[in-house]
Amino acid sequence: MKSLLWKDTKANIKKIAENAPCYYGIDYVPEGKVSSGYITADKTNFEFEVKISSVEEFKKSDEIVLKKKTGLKSIIKIESIRKLDKIPISDFKLSENINEIKTFAEGERFIVKYREKDELTLSPDQKEIIDDAVSRGFDIPVSLANKLIKYKKSLSDDKYEKLLKRVDLELKKREIDPYEAVGIIAAQSIGEPGTQMTMRTFHFAGVVEMNVTLGLPRLIEIVDARRIPSTPSMVIYLTEKYKHDEDRVRELIKNLENTTIIDVADIITDVGEMNLTVKLDKLKSNDRLVTLTDVISALEKIKGIIYNQVDDERILIKLQQESFKKLYQVQEQLKITPIKGVNKINRAIARLDPKENAWIIYTQGSNLKDVLNMEGVDATRTYTNDIIEVENVLGVEAARNAIYREAENTLSEQGLNVDKRHLMLVSDMMTFSGAVRAVGRQGISGRKSSVLARAAFEITSKHLLKAGLLGEIDPLAGVAENIIVGQPVTLGTGAIDLVYKGNKK
Amino acid sequence: MSKFNVLEHEIVPEHHLVPVDEEMSVLKKLNIARDNLPKISINDPAIKALEEIHGKLEPGRIIKIIRKSPTAGYYEYYRVVVKSVI
Structure with a gap:
């Protein structure tokens, strides 16, 4: 969305602030639709942000605040104004290439969307229920208000009062007492089912290479806050355009899987002739959709070699300066030369998810930062099981949710029922200091x-x-x-x- | 275009900056000193995203986090911005 940028005097800004919401007459006609404006006083730093609800042609009226006395062309309706910490002009993508604002300009701010807390506001019905309960002397949580609405309508007042009383009683029963040792209770509640967990790993149907650590080893991994989990993996959701299109998904997988030369070819070293031969393995390369041209373009990055294509599956590599040491070095380097893909992601498979009715990609190996920036990836849902990576990319609050989610999934996978509150307590404690800390000597207990x-x-x-x-x-x-x-x-x-x-x- | 915004990810709860003049009432409500609040690093990606809205944040500011709880609907949680975390 475009914003209107302009330079104004301090007196005018003061006038807007005093009168907002108000109409403001300006000597400029915005080209596109604008919904916000930024005002600068010193040409380069913007100090005020205004919300603009409408733009009209200029008409004379008494209620309008004027920028100038003459030459006015349009009126903007300013809904609100707020002061910002100075933002530089470089934060805007301007339609013209200028580096200071003399009069007016239009541009787009590289802005992050600010989610409003709309979920938290109560509906009138809910508010009525809660107010009613408070007037009768009961403290009912918001989450229950929704369920009570239908009973309020269907039950008689006497019976409804009885119901509230019962709800209140049940809530009180479940409340924890002050100074109760919740940590010990949580430790025992998670520890006891932990003894019943199995040591198995879970295999994806049909794909032998892909497995995910589950059960007790995984739970230990989570609470130990390991830097790298034993089986990092990602679940990649796709955008609307990609998720129903099998060809596009296949293309994406091709770009995801990290493929090195050794994955698709054999490297034969001839010490006598001092050369190396890269022989493409048809079966492997077809599987990964790699052609000989891809290999050749990857070879361009290696210095000090001369390569020649022998036939359609072999490349002969000679050294510029012949030495056994260099030959060995080049051989080792060839093995790890990446052809394509995202670093650290070894394998990716797509599955048609029946619930979503769309393709979802599962990967072995994890690189959240790079994957989130890829085209076609739904960056709002894509998820990794590497908690430290979540912390680094999405922040400590996300890591807290990730710990909870992983622990809950691990336990419920085994059919164990641990109260959610215990896991929430553990994840809260682990992220209390602003970074993920392990439970144990290195972490919580040690500090x-x-x-x-x-x-x-x-x-x-x-x-x-x-x-x-x-x-x-x-x-x-x-x-x-x-x-x-x-x-x-x-x-x-x-x-x-x-x-x-x-x-x- | 603009880079990916972490606040839009489903696993990241809503982060709000508490205005300076409301900070005292928050601390009074929780009956707690500022140092005793849970911490969040100034280098945290979510704080970096907030800085794009509010400008540079100083250590000591309070962040309100609206968490979705599986048992209690939505609830508020507070963290104080610190320079470095241990």
């Missing part, structure tokens, strides 16, 4: 503030020695340290200090 708690966990002497050297103080606020010194722990009833006021005489 507790209390010396005694750390010493009680692992490597006792190191922590105690360090604390002694640095003169650390332990306020005895946690559980482990209070057990060590023989005090009641700060949980449940132990969390509350009782004060007894004797009878005053």
Whole structure:
């Protein structure tokens, strides 16, 4: 969407800010449709953003704020104005090639869409239910309001009150008590079903090379926050244009799979003649849709070699300077020379998903950043099982969701039913510091503030020695340290200090 | 055209910058000091995306995150922007 950019005086900007929403008369006619405007006072940095709802031809009227007194051509309706931290002119893609704004210009800002929190606003029906419940003295969560709407209409008032009472009771039963040891409960709730997990890996039907680690090894991988999971893989959703078109999907797969020369050809080294022969394997190359021309163009990047095509499946490579060392180096280099594809993605297969009724690509190996920028990929849904990669590309909140999603999938795959809240607690704790941290010595437990708690966990002497050297103080606020010194722990009833006021005489 | 925006990905919840004058009421509501809030790095991709809307962010600003919960509908979560995370 195009924006209108213009230079204005500070007095005019002040006038707009005071009167907004208002009509503003300008001496310029926008060519296209504009919905927003940016105002600059110093020609190069924009300080104000306005929302424009309509553009009309100029007519005289008293309610219009004027930019100038004469020569006005159109009126824009300004809905709102807000101050920005200065944004430079380089943030705009202008229709003309200029580097400062003297009067008016039109351009497009490289902007990110800002999602409004529309889901959070309540519908009138929901609001009524909640207000009604509050007036009767019940605190009903928003998620339940939807379900209650139909009962409010069908039940009599007496019965509805009874229903609310029952709902409130059931909610109260499920509430956790203050100072309850939720961490321990979560640990045990995940740990117990963990003992029943199998050690198997899951195979995609028909594709032997493709498997995904599941079960206990995968769960350990998730909570350990491994840099690289043992079987990284991606699920790639496609855009509307691509997802029903089999040919396009095949083309995309071809561009996804990372293919090196060794994948499609044999490399024969002749030490006597000091040359190398690349022999294309017909079966493999047809499978990966690679031709000899692709191989030749990949060879162009290697320096210090002379290559000649012998026949339609062999390339003879000679060295510019003959030496055994160089021969060996070139042979090793040839093996890893990429022909096409995205780095790190070894294999990709497409499956027709019955639920979506569209093609979805599954890959072995993962490279989220590059894949998201590919054409035809639905960048809003494409997903990888590598949590650290999600953190690096999409941020810590996404990583938190990824931990939850992966752990939940791993457990439910095995038919184990762990309450979602335990997994949510684990994922919240792992991302608390702003980066994904493992559960254990390297992560959460290793960074507790209390010396005694750390010493009680692992490597006792190191922590105690360090604390002694640095003169650390332990306020005895946690559980482990209070057990060590023989005090009641700060949980449940132990969390509350009782004060007894004797009878005053 | 513009580069890919991480805030549009389905796994990324909504991030909103809390205006400076509302920060005190947030901290009061949570009954917490600013340092005790969960952290988010200034180099986090979501913060980088927010910076394109609001301009450069300073460490210490509070970010409101509207999370979708499988059990409780939508709820708000707050993180404070920090220079570096451990």
